Amino acid sequence: MFKKNLQKIKFSVIIILVFTLGVFAEKHQVDKKFSQFLNDRIDKTYQSFYSAFSKKKIYIYIEPRHYENILEVRDLALKNTMLTKDLEDWVPARITLKNNAKKFKIKIWFDNLYRDIFGKVGQDELLQNLTDWIPPEIISDKNAPNIKIRLKGVWPEHWTDENQWSFKIKFIDDKNSILDLERMALQPPRTLDYLYEWVLSKALKKEKLIYLPVSFSEIILNSQSIGVYTIQGQISDEILIKNKRPIGPIIGFTKDTWIEEQINAKKLYDLGAIDSLNGLEETFWRTKIEPVRFNSSKTNTKQEEYLKKSIYLLESFRKKELKTSEVFDIDKLSKVMALKALLGSTEFDPLDTKFYLNPKSLLLEPIVKEAHVNLDMNWKENYYSWWIDSSKIRPHYTNNTNFFIDLLYSDKVFYEKYLNQLKIYSSNNYFQDLINENRDEFDKNMRMLKYNYPTKKIFSFEQIDTTKIRVQDLLSPVQGINVYFKNSRNNEVKLSVHNIQRLPIEILGLELENQEKIYNKELIFIPGKKPLDSSKETEIKLNCKNNINCNKSNIGKQKILFRILGQNIEKKTLISPYYTGNN
Numbered sequence: 001m002f003k004k005n006l007q008k009i010k011f012s013v014i015i016i017l018v019f020t021l022g023v024f025a026e027k028h029q030v031d032k033k034f035s036q037f038l039n040d041r042i043d044k045t046y047q048s049f050y051s052a053f054s055k056k057k058i059y060i061y062i063e064p065r066h067y068e069n070i071l072e073v074r075d076l077a078l079k080n081t082m083l084t085k086d087l088e089d090w091v092p093a094r095i096t097l098k099n100n101a102k103k104f105k106i107k108i109w110f111d112n113l114y115r116d117i118f119g120k121v122g123q124d125e126l127l128q129n130l131t132d133w134i135p136p137e138i139i140s141d142k143n144a145p146n147i148k149i150r151l152k153g154v155w156p157e158h159w160t161d162e163n164q165w166s167f168k169i170k171f172i173d174d175k176n177s178i179l180d181l182e183r184m185a186l187q188p189p190r191t192l193d194y195l196y197e198w199v200l201s202k203a204l205k206k207e208k209l210i211y212l213p214v215s216f217s218e219i220i221l222n223s224q225s226i227g228v229y230t231i232q233g234q235i236s237d238e239i240l241i242k243n244k245r246p247i248g249p250i251i252g253f254t255k256d257t258w259i260e261e262q263i264n265a266k267k268l269y270d271l272g273a274i275d276s277l278n279g280l281e282e283t284f285w286r287t288k289i290e291p292v293r294f295n296s297s298k299t300n301t302k303q304e305e306y307l308k309k310s311i312y313l314l315e316s317f318r319k320k321e322l323k324t325s326e327v328f329d330i331d332k333l334s335k336v337m338a339l340k341a342l343l344g345s346t347e348f349d350p351l352d353t354k355f356y357l358n359p360k361s362l363l364l365e366p367i368v369k370e371a372h373v374n375l376d377m378n379w380k381e382n383y384y385s386w387w388i389d390s391s392k393i394r395p396h397y398t399n400n401t402n403f404f405i406d407l408l409y410s411d412k413v414f415y416e417k418y419l420n421q422l423k424i425y426s427s428n429n430y431f432q433d434l435i436n437e438n439r440d441e442f443d444k445n446m447r448m449l450k451y452n453y454p455t456k457k458i459f460s461f462e463q464i465d466t467t468k469i470r471v472q473d474l475l476s477p478v479q480g481i482n483v484y485f486k487n488s489r490n491n492e493v494k495l496s497v498h499n500i501q502r503l504p505i506e507i508l509g510l511e512l513e514n515q516e517k518i519y520n521k522e523l524i525f526i527p528g529k530k531p532l533d534s535s536k537e538t539e540i541k542l543n544c545k546n547n548i549n550c551n552k553s554n555i556g557k558q559k560i561l562f563r564i565l566g567q568n569i570e571k572k573t574l575i576s577p578y579y580t581g582n583n
Helices: 002-027 030-053 064-080 102-118 123-128 196-206 237-242 256-270 280-286 302-318 330-343 403-409 412-426 430-437 439-452 461-475
Strands: 057-061 091-096 147-151 167-171 183-187 214-221 224-233 250-253 289-291 354-358 363-367 481-489 492-499 505-511 517-526 537-543 559-564 571-574
Touching (some): 030 224, 030 439, 064 147, 280 403, 289 302, 302 354, 302 363, 330 363, 330 430, 330 461, 403 412, 430 439, 481 571, 505 537
Parallel strands (some): 057 214
Antiparallel strands (some): 057 091, 091 147, 147 167, 183 224, 250 289, 354 363, 505 559, 559 571
C-alpha cells in the first residue's frame, strides 16, 4: 500500500512539475526565446563561412579609446531604452574597401566562427590585440582618420544585438567618398526589411523620384566581421545632384519632441498613469519643422529665402491654410505614396519623410526611406490601411486618426490623382517587372542575404501579389452605392444616395430604361463611408428628361451612373423606388 501511495505521490509531483514548467515557459515565452537563440546561432555561423569567401568587404577601424566612446553611448542607450539626440556622439575612424591581407582574412574567419558557435570574444581581449590583425592599408596612417562615425537609430533594435549595431558615417573631407557616397547609414538588414529597401529605392529611381542609393556589403569592424549590412545614402546636396535636382533646402518634422514624449509616457506608465493628458497622438501638431543639414554658409543667400519658403509651405499645410496641391508636387507625392502602398508598407510616417523645395517649381517633393514591410506579421490576415484613408481600425492600431494622412487626403485634387496613380501601378506586375529589369543585381543581393540570414524572411513575391490584389479590390469593390427614390417634379428627380464603401465617388448622371444616358453638367462628389460606421445620406437632384421617366412607377427601371474617385470605369446601380426618410 505504501509503495502504491508513493508512486501516486511521485506521479502527482511530476504532473504538477510539468504543468508548472509549462506555465512558466508560456509566460516567459521560453520556446520563442530558444527558437530565436537557435536561429541567431545558425545565422552567425553562416555569416562566418560567408566571410571566408566573400570578396566585397568594407573595413572600419576605430581606435580603442574612441571605440570605448561608442560602447559608453550604447550602454546609456540600453539604460534609457532609446538613443536620444544628446547621445549622438561622433568619433573619428577610418574606412576602406581594400583587402590585401590574407592573414587577416583567415584570422577574422577563425575568430568569428569561434565566437558565433561558442560565444562572443571578450571585448578587452579584442581591444588589446586589435592592431595585430588590422590590414596594413587601414592602419598605415591611423592618426589621419577619414570619417566620423556614431551609433544610429532611436529604437533598441538598432543596437541591442551582441555584434550588429546601426551606424551613421560622414567623410571628414567632403571631397572623399566610398561607394560614391559622402554620407551613409550602415544598418543590419533586418532594420530595413532586408531586400525591400533596395526594391523601394529602385522603384523611386525608375519613376525619377528622389531616391537614396541602397547596396549591401560585409562590414569588418575592428578585425571582427559583423555580417552583411545594408548601406544607404543619406540626405545631402550630393544626393540632390545624384537625383538631377537643383540645390535647394530639405526640411522635415523633427523627432525630438516625439522622442521626449515617448520617454515621458514611459515614466508616467511606470508611475501608474497610463498616458499624459498631452497625448502622443498630438505630437504631429506640436513637433518643430527644421532644415536637414542647412549649412551656415548659406545664410543671407537665395538658399535661405528658399528655406523660409519651404517651412512656410509645410507649416501652412499643417495649419490647414494651404491645400496639399498648393504645397506639394502632387505628381511626385502621389507616385511615392502609391509605390509604398503597392509594396505593402505598414505606414507613411511624416517623421520619416523629408521634403525638398525645388527652386524651379517652388513646391515640396517627398524624400522617403524605410519600406516598413513587416514580413513577420501575419500579412495575410492583418494589414494597414493608411493608403485608403486616415482611419485606424485594425486591432494592432491605436484608435485614432492619422492626422498627416487626413490632411493630405482632404484635398480632392490630390486624392483623385493619388487613387489614379494607385490604379496605374496595380494594373500590371509593377514590382515583378522592376525586379526583372534588375534581375542580376536582385539575385546577387538575394543570395548574399540568404547566405548570411538563412533563418530570416528576406523577400516574398506572394506578399507583393497579395497586396496588389487588395489594392485592386479597393479600387473596384463589390460594394458601391445604395440609391432610393424620394420624389420628383419638373423633370427632376430627388434621390437619397448612400456610399457604402470607403472611397469617395462621383455621380455622373442617369441611365434611362432605354439605356439612354443623361450626364450631369457638374460631377457630384460623395465622400467614402467611414469604417465601422453607418453610411451617410447625400441628397441629390438629377435631370430625368421628362416626368414619365421621373415618376415612381418608372424610376425603379432607371440607373444611377457613378465612378470611384480617380478611376475611369463607369459603374451603375438601380434606383430603389421605395421612399427613405422624410420627403
